[in-house]
Structure formats: C-alpha cells, structure tokens
Amino acid sequence: MTRKFELQPFEADQAAPVDLRALYELSVAALRLDRPDPVVLDYDDWVASLRQLAPSLGSRGYWIARRDGELVAKAVVYFPPDENEHLALTAITVAPRRRREGVGTAVLKAVLPELEARGRKLVEGWELSKGGPGAQWAVAVGMRISKSTIAQTLDIRDVDPVLWDVPAPDGFRVAEWVGAAPDELVASYARALHVMRDAPAGDSEYRLAEWTAERVREAEARHRERNVVQRVVVAVSEATGEVVALTQMDLYTDYPEWAVQQDTAVIPADRGKGLGQWVKAHMLRALLAERPSIGKIYTNVNADNEYMIRVNEQIGFTTSRSTVGVSAEIAELRRLLG
Numbered sequence: 001m002t003r004k005f006e007l008q009p010f011e012a013d014q015a016a017p018v019d020l021r022a023l024y025e026l027s028v029a030a031l032r033l034d035r036p037d038p039v040v041l042d043y044d045d046w047v048a049s050l051r052q053l054a055p056s057l058g059s060r061g062y063w064i065a066r067r068d069g070e071l072v073a074k075a076v077v078y079f080p081p082d083e084n085e086h087l088a089l090t091a092i093t094v095a096p097r098r099r100r101e102g103v104g105t106a107v108l109k110a111v112l113p114e115l116e117a118r119g120r121k122l123v124e125g126w127e128l129s130k131g132g133p134g135a136q137w138a139v140a141v142g143m144r145i146s147k148s149t150i151a152q153t154l155d156i157r158d159v160d161p162v163l164w165d166v167p168a169p170d171g172f173r174v175a176e177w178v179g180a181a182p183d184e185l186v187a188s189y190a191r192a193l194h195v196m197r198d199a200p201a202g203d204s205e206y207r208l209a210e211w212t213a214e215r216v217r218e219a220e221a222r223h224r225e226r227n228v229v230q231r232v233v234v235a236v237s238e239a240t241g242e243v244v245a246l247t248q249m250d251l252y253t254d255y256p257e258w259a260v261q262q263d264t265a266v267i268p269a270d271r272g273k274g275l276g277q278w279v280k281a282h283m284l285r286a287l288l289a290e291r292p293s294i295g296k297i298y299t300n301v302n303a304d305n306e307y308m309i310r311v312n313e314q315i316g317f318t319t320s321r322s323t324v325g326v327s328a329e330i331a332e333l334r335r336l337l338g
C-alpha cells in the first residue's frame with residue numbers, strides 16, 4: 001500500500017485549532033519520552049511559546065508532516081545569521097507511536113531541499129541525548145557526531161544558597177545590567193565576549209561571533225525584539241576599568257520558572273582567580289532576588305570544558321544528561337537519501 005506523505009509549512013497564527021492541538025500532543029508525548037527532565041507547558045503557554053524564538057539563532061522554519069492525513073512529525077529549523085549563514089540547525093521530532101516506520105528519514109529527505117533553497121550548506125542537530133534515538137538515527141542516515149556536550153540543571157530548591165557566598169577576588173568590582181550594557185563598558189564587554197572563541201566546541205561548524213560594540217548592540221536589540229530579557233553580570237578590573245569576566249542569563253517570558261544560562265567567559269590574563277565562579281554566584285543571587293519564581297536554571301556545556309563544568313558544580317548545577325551534536329553536508333545527505 002502506498003502511503004501519502006506530505007510536508008507542509010506550519011504557521012501557528014493560521015493553523016486550525018485541531019492541528020495546533022494535535023501538534024501539542026505530539027510535542028508533549030515526545031518530550032516525556034525523550035527527556036529525563038521534561039518541561040511540559042500547558043496548552044496555552046505552549047501556544048504562546050511557539051511565538052518566542054531564541055534571539056541568537058535567526059529566523060525559524062516550522063514544518064509538519066502528515067501521513068495519510070495523520071500528523072506524524074514536526075521539523076523545526078533555525079537559520080542563524082552572519083557568520084553562520086551556511087548552517088541550518090534542525091530538530092525533527094516523530095510522534096512516539098510512529099517511530100521506526102521511516103517517518104524521521106522521510107521528513108529529513110523532504111526538508112533538505114528547503115534548507116538548500118535558503119542557501120544553507122550544512123545541517124546540524126544539537127543536544128540529542130548521547131546514545132539515544134536521535135543520535136542513533138542521525139548516524140544511521142549519514143550524519144556524524146560533531147560535538148559532545150552535557151546538559152546541566154540547577155534546581156533552586158535543592159541548593160543551599162551558601163554556595164553563592166563567593167568572596168570578591170582582590171582588584172575587581174562587579175557590574176550588572178539588564179538588556180543593555182552601559183556605554184563605558186560595552187567595548188571591553190565585547191572584547192571579553194570574543195574570548196568565547198577559545199571555548200572547546202568540538203567539530204561543530206557553528207562559528208562564534210566576531211564581537212564588537214556594534215554587534216553587542218545588535219544582539220541586545222534582537223533580545224528586545226524577541227521579548228527575551230538578558231541579565232548580565234561582569235567583573236571589572238579596578239586597575240583598568242575594563243570588563244575581564246562575564247556571565248549572561250536569558251529569561252523567556254513564557255517560562256517564568258526557568259532561566260537559561262548563556263555564555264560565561266574570563267579573559268586569558270585573569271583566569272585562575274575565581275572570577276568565573278564569582279560572577280556566576282553573583283548572578284544567581286541577583287536573579288533570585290529579582291525573580292523568586294525561578295525554580296530551575298538550564299545550561300549546556302561542551303563535554304571537554306572541564307573548567308566550566310566544575311564551576312557550575314561548585315554553585316549547585318548537576319549534570320542531567322550527556323548530549324551530542326550531529327552534522328552533515330546537505331548535498332552529501334541528499335545523495336545518501338536518494
């Protein structure tokens with residue numbers, strides 16, 4: 001029997017209520033199966049969250065797949081801007097009851113021409129559970145494991161805040177802001193952000209930004225456009241007045257109990273002085289004082305980044321799962337999939 005398979009662009013604002021509901025059920029069933037620690041939103045919050053996009057990852061494509069009329073999968077693809085215009089960050093999710101029937105492979109095959117049509121050369125998937133269905137499937141269809149990462153979570157209720165009483169290292173003061181760096185710090189903040197390029201990143205083809213003050217302002221504007229609040233804590237050298245360490249936290253209005261720990265960096269000349277732990281501990285105290293609703297903080301770190309993993313553990317994060325990133329050239333995958 002030939003089964004009718006269709007991939008369709010999905011627009012939350014125009015979707016029929018019955019399709020939105022079916023997509024919600026597919027998403028929740030997959031989350032419960034695939035994640036040890038799923039964050040399950042109720043229906044209304046989930047619908048609202050469809051409109052809230054990660055600020056740094058560019059525009060998003062959203063497709064749904066039907067087989068014989070039944071909604072069987074979704075594909076969510078980010079098209080990152082600037083130095084990552086070669087990449088399509090792709091997440092395909094198949095309804096648990098329709099797995100191992102070739103659906104995931106059919107969705108990938110159908111979506112690849114859409115990615116090429118947008119000028120993308122490489123496809124990557126991130127944060128797949130190590131050894132799990134996504135990673136095994138990706139390798140089976142011809143992708144390679146390109147980075148090893150770990151997901152860490154800090155459960156506020158399980159942590160004694162005494163862990164965040166970290167004394168200030170001599171010669172530094174703290175500065176902090178929400179949304180926009182002060183003019184007098186933005187240039188040195190951009191230079192400190194630039195050292196993120198030293199962080200281990202495996203063989204992922206994702207290129208970190210060439211930060212300048214102007215690009216910091218653009219990134220801040222993208223956060224505002226997407227309604228994501230970014231809180232930043234930095235260490236400033238008393239001697240030079242420059243930012244030498246930083247940490248960033250993103251707060252999504254649709255996830256009032258969650259915060260996402262973003263970049264943390266210390267410039268090479270000031271490593272080994274406890275600045276990373278200090279700014280992160282300060283961030284947690286400030287965050288909790290302002291948003292007591294926060295229950296969990298999530299972060300993802302390269303598995304080789306022993307320093308960052310240790311600092312996170314010192315302030316109460318625990319490893320929730322080991323994850324991998326997968327990559328492939330689109331042209332090569334299309335050839336393999338026929």
Ligand SMILES: CC(C)(COP(=O)(O)OP(=O)(O)OC[C@H]1O[C@@H](n2cnc3c(N)ncnc32)[C@H](O)[C@@H]1OP(=O)(O)O)[C@@H](O)C(=O)NCCC(=O)NCCS
Pocket residue numbers: 030034090091092093094095098099100101102103104105106125128129132133134135136137138140141
């Ligand atoms: C990964 C995922 C999309 C696969 O979808 P699927 O429709 O079940 O996959 P397919 O039927 O096309 O599988 C093709 C091949 O991949 C391999 N594969 C798929 N799932 C596997 C699993 N759980 N364990 C081992 N191999 C697996 C097999 O070789 C399979 O061929 P076979 O069934 O003939 O042995 C699905 O498991 C899923 O939604 N996982 C959660 C989200 C995710 O991790 N997505 C990947 C991110 S891009």
